[in-house]
Amino acid sequence: MLLAIALTILTHLVIPAVFLAWLWRETNRSKLDWLLKLLVVALYIVHIFLIGRWDWFSYYLRFGLVILLIVAAYQSFIKVKALPLYPPRKLGHYVSLGISSAVILFFIAVLGSYIPQGYSFGGESIQLAFPLKSGVYYVGHGGNHPTINYHNVNPTQRYALDIAKLNAVGTRANGLYPELLTNYAIFGETLYSPCNSTVRKAVNNFPDLVPPQSDRNNPAGNHILIECKGADVLLAHLQRGSLTVQERETVEVEQAIAKVGNSGNTTEPHLHIHARQANTGKSVLSGEGMPMLFSNRFLTRNSVLFHR
Numbered sequence: 001m002l003l004a005i006a007l008t009i010l011t012h013l014v015i016p017a018v019f020l021a022w023l024w025r026e027t028n029r030s031k032l033d034w035l036l037k038l039l040v041v042a043l044y045i046v047h048i049f050l051i052g053r054w055d056w057f058s059y060y061l062r063f064g065l066v067i068l069l070i071v072a073a074y075q076s077f078i079k080v081k082a083l084p085l086y087p088p089r090k091l092g093h094y095v096s097l098g099i100s101s102a103v104i105l106f107f108i109a110v111l112g113s114y115i116p117q118g119y120s121f122g123g124e125s126i127q128l129a130f131p132l133k134s135g136v137y138y139v140g141h142g143g144n145h146p147t148i149n150y151h152n153v154n155p156t157q158r159y160a161l162d163i164a165k166l167n168a169v170g171t172r173a174n175g176l177y178p179e180l181l182t183n184y185a186i187f188g189e190t191l192y193s194p195c196n197s198t199v200r201k202a203v204n205n206f207p208d209l210v211p212p213q214s215d216r217n218n219p220a221g222n223h224i225l226i227e228c229k230g231a232d233v234l235l236a237h238l239q240r241g242s243l244t245v246q247e248r249e250t251v252e253v254e255q256a257i258a259k260v261g262n263s264g265n266t267t268e269p270h271l272h273i274h275a276r277q278a279n280t281g282k283s284v285l286s287g288e289g290m291p292m293l294f295s296n297r298f299l300t301r302n303s304v305l306f307h308r
């Protein structure tokens with residue numbers, strides 16, 4: 001877990017800071033030098049803006065990064081305005097332009113590898129009501145590519161979402177990775193039925209674990225599987241003893257059904273939700289996954305929903 005924290009700090013904060021300082025402070029030999037440097041920094045920032053887990057530091061910080069990029073681009077442009085477009089003809093200059101161009105092509109290839117597929121979906125989708133209220137909710141995993149949704153490699157969970165709640169400063173918890181469950185904004189949040197439905201399965205007895213402990217033998221933990229409009233919808237990692245519905249019970253859309261917890265194969269409190277074609281799997285974790293739409297939105301990593 002320490003490695004994950006260190007990598008997140010490195011990729012979200014340290015590398016952008018180094019890149020921005022490089023763009024802002026470094027002297028250039030030509031406008032072309034500057035332009036390539038700007039593209040390197042901008043492409044990295046677009047990438048981390050899209051795939052970063054901004055609920056760790058602050059969702060709002062990702063926009064701060066874009067503002068800093070604009071300021072650094074403007075400040076450095078002022079310094080290169082009087083320079084020629086091309087650098088003097090020297091081998092060293094060509095080598096540095098070549099390296100910048102290669103890095104730009106690499107970043108374009110990286111973005112191209114997940115953007116077209118990640119933000120689109122195919123096949124029949126299901127419209128659902130968002131199952132949480134009163135607050136700002138953040139999609140940590142979502143979309144149609146493993147780069148932005150780790151569930152995507154699994155056919156049943158291809159379009160699954162992991163949802164956290166953001167506190168007033170835009171982070172999912174007080175602290176980077178606290179052990180206390182109540183330090184996570186979503187823990188104990190009331191969960192509402194996303195559709196008029198019948199409860200197919202309701203499990204209520206697994207303990208809420210101390211992060212980052214997880215129960216790999218019971219991946220869904222406490223969960224509710226409901227039948228919605230030709231699909232089965234799984235709501236997982238619920239709080240022990242919080243379910244207010246039973247199997248075969250009929251529930252109305254937006255009826256309170258449980259609370260968000262930290263049971264099953266989870267490293268911290270969050271809501272896991274996915275839909276599959278009805279009756280296509282023997283267990284709650286098998287079958288053919290279906291895209292879910294909430295108010296016509298296909299949610300992906302860094303999607304945010306404001307609910308009063």
Ligand SMILES: [Zn+2]
Pocket residue numbers: 151160161162272273
């Ligand atoms: Zn999940």
